[in-house]
Amino acid sequence: MATSITKFEDAFDYKIINESACTNVAVVNVTSEPGSIYSISIDNSNSQSESYFKFFDSDNVTIGATVADMVLKVAASSKYVYDIPKGLPFTYLSFACTANANPADNAAPGATLVVNIVAS
Numbered sequence: 001m002a003t004s005i006t007k008f009e010d011a012f013d014y015k016i017i018n019e020s021a022c023t024n025v026a027v028v029n030v031t032s033e034p035g036s037i038y039s040i041s042i043d044n045s046n047s048q049s050e051s052y053f054k055f056f057d058s059d060n061v062t063i064g065a066t067v068a069d070m071v072l073k074v075a076a077s078s079k080y081v082y083d084i085p086k087g088l089p090f091t092y093l094s095f096a097c098t099a100n101a102n103p104a105d106n107a108a109p110g111a112t113l114v115v116n117i118v119a120s
Helices: none
Strands: 003-007 015-022 035-043 051-056 070-074 079-090 094-098 113-119
Touching: 015 094, 035 051, 035 070, 051 113, 070 079, 094 113
Parallel strands: none
Antiparallel strands: 003 015, 015 113, 035 079, 035 113, 051 070, 051 094
16 A cells, blocks of 8 residues: 655645555545545556445544445446545545445455545
8 A cells, every 4th residue: 555645735725645555454544634525536447346435534444343434336447536526525534445335344355446536
């Protein structure tokens, strides 16, 4: 898992969060500050099975026990972009990827997913 953040401090009040290997291990409070999510790009093209991106507005996440605030499905061998024009506000930006949508699921997806999030 490798998470990086690119800020555009001089030009825009946005940042791009890139997770190059999203798995069933939670990335917790990645921005370290409140903001809003404007776009989520999820690349599941390396997997032969559907996967799920789970967003948590919490800084205390246990995969399989903490109920996600939002769950996005990504079909096998595909890439989806979910745009949120007015933004989805958050206090803590935490997320993980799993094999199933069920809140109790903590199974790893069929392959690691690449996730890009545009947030403020």
